[in-house]
Amino acid sequence: MEDRISKGELTRTRILDLAEEAVLQKGFAATSLDELISAAGITKSGFFYHFKDKSELAKHMFVRYMEREDEIFADLEARADALSDDPLHSTLILLKMLADMLADLPETHPGCLVASYCYQHQLFNDEIRRLNEDSVLTWRAFFLRRLERIAEVYPNPEVNLRAMADLALTFIEGGIILSKTLRQKELLPELLLMYRDYVRRVFSPV
Amino acid sequence: MEDRISKGELTRTRILDLAEEAVLQKGFAATSLDELISAAGITKSGFFYHFKDKSELAKHMFVRYMEREDEIFADLEARADALSDDPLHSTLILLKMLADMLADLPETHPGCLVASYCYQHQLFNDEIRRLNEDSVLTWRAFFLRRLERIAEVYPNPEVNLRAMADLALTFIEGGIILSKTLRQKELLPELLLMYRDYVRRVFSPV
DNA sequence: TCCATTTTCGTACCTTTGGTACAGTTTTTC
DNA sequence: GAAAAACTGTACCAAAGGTACGAAAATGGA
Structure with missing residues (x-):
């Protein structure tokens, strides 16, 4: 039932x-x-x-974490794309929604397992390290796909789209560390909005 | 002797x-x-x-790490300032030298203790957590001081200098995670040059 | 060369932790 | 009501962090 x-x-x-x-x-x-x-x-x-052992726990924990993150991003993407057909506009909406979501967290962001595992990689076996790498590549692909769609409409030959996609992850991971270390939850959404601003400037016709 | x-x-x-x-x-x-x-x-x-115990090791390790980093930045700053009197220009030089230094590392960047401790904060006592926080604030102050000097010469009322200083740390910490996870050492210097580019665009008169 | 300080070793002991092994029991679910 | 799923209990092991304390080299200066 x-x-x-x-x-x-x-x-x-x-x-x-x-x-x-x-x-x-x-x-x-x-x-x-x-x-x-x-x-x-x-x-x-x-x-x-x-x-069956602690390493199985590590693996399942990570897989579940990534599934949840993927769901969140898929959901944000669906909602953003529903609000605008323009790829630039909808990505700006997506980033704004992400920043709002992070701003609405009751506490400082608890942290990202990718970063945690990255700083303890020697503890894990190849399978888990591969999972970690794959998850970063998946996120990169997610942002890259959206940036490519933007570039089709607003061409800008000077920009390295892959580096710009990596930048999104960099803002998130770096922002979490800043927020966590200084215990100021506002820093992370603030940084994300700066990334949003950067994307807008790069593609907006002057 | x-x-x-x-x-x-x-x-x-x-x-x-x-x-x-x-x-x-x-x-x-x-x-x-x-x-x-x-x-x-x-x-x-x-x-x-x-x-006297493991926690003393953690503390001394961190203090030494920060002293070394401070030295590196002080050295970069001295060399950059010697090459140009213009605050914008010398900061761009500084960022370029930093990127070059990171690009010249033989391996992927080994990681930053601030991030490592941040993702294991519960293991440490208040003194060490305070040290970690202080170190981030010191770095923020370092970049903020330089950005303020730039803004005196190239005023841009639209920009939040503090957020822009935080951005430098964000790029470094986020870039290290990206580089380490994907095992691609070029990513970190590439990102730093993007930050450099961002600084130039923000302050350069169009 | 002697003496004090600094640096290091040896040994014995305690608790917690991850992990193994395996037999037994309770709960679900069909 | 039986099979499968979801546990419990017990006993054991090696490694780890840590404590305590006395002894012995090594070093450095007078």
């Missing part, structure tokens, strides 16, 4: 939620299984029923 | 070098003391003679 979520699925979600929060605050190695199982209200055996 | 470096100082430097490299690759918690002492060729007691 309804979209039933099995009990196991719920427990797994609970573990992953707790793990993600802990990892973003103190790193993967310092996130102890004991801490997770007691917070999740299960036992060690229960944990190992769901994840 | 010469600037003698005591044996203890040498050992401490060796420990800090090893620790910094390990921390940037797998995080602080995963960097074991046993690993450091065996690599440094000392014993556990030897380690605890130099650092």
Whole structure:
């Protein structure tokens, strides 16, 4: 009938939620299984029923994180594209919506798993490192696709679209670090709006 | 006679070098003391003679890291200012030299301790968190000071200088993550040159 | 050369953590 | 009501961070 979520699925979600929060605050190695199982209200055996070892936890945590981010971006894209047929305009809307979303967070942005894993890459196996790399490439492709569509309408031969797509990620990752370190949540949306401004200037006819 | 470096100082430097490299690759918690002492060729007691606990290691490592960075920036600044009296021009030179320096690194940038600590803040005490915050504020002040001098000569009322200073850090931190994750060392200098370009466009009279 | 300080080693011990192994039990679900 | 799913309990292991403290080199200056 309804979209039933099995009990196991719920427990797994609970573990992953707790793990993600802990990892973003103190790193993967310092996130102890004991801490997770007691917070999740299960036992060690229960944990190992769901994840065959800690590295499986890392992998599933990351995959889930990326799926959620992808959903968010797909949703923003759909909403932005619904509001304007002009590729430049709709991308500016998208960036504004993203900035608003980040500004509306109750606290400072908790952090990005890509950055966290990047600064602990030696802890992870090749599969996870590959996943991390792929996720960055996916984001780059997302922005690049939109920038290319803009460039078709507003050609600007001087601009390196790939570098400009990378810039979006740079703003996000760098902005999170700035926001987190200074504990000022406004910094991240402010920076994103600067990126938006930059995109507008580059493509807008003077 | 010469600037003698005591044996203890040498050992401490060796420990800090090893620790910094390990921390940037797998995080602080995963960097074991046993690993450091065996690599440094000392014993556990030897380690605890130099650092009263692991948290002292974290602190000294960070302080030393920031001193080195400060030196690098002070040196770049001195060299850039020697080449031009015009504040805009000398800052553009500074950014170019920084980009060149990063491009000349033999490998991908090893990472920034500010970002590493930021993503593991819960591991550290207030003193270290404060140090981390202060270091970002110092960098912001460094760039802000230069931007203000530029703005005196090339006024642009539309621009938020503080946000533009933060942008420099954002480019660096975000660029490191991008470079490290994709294992492409060219990305970081490329991004820095984009920041340089941005600064030039903002202040250059059309 | 002697003496004090600095630097390092040896050893023993304690707790937490990740991980393994595996048998047993309760809950769901069909 | 039976099979599959979702756990629990117990016992064990090696490695890690840390503590404590006494002894021994090494070094540096008088």
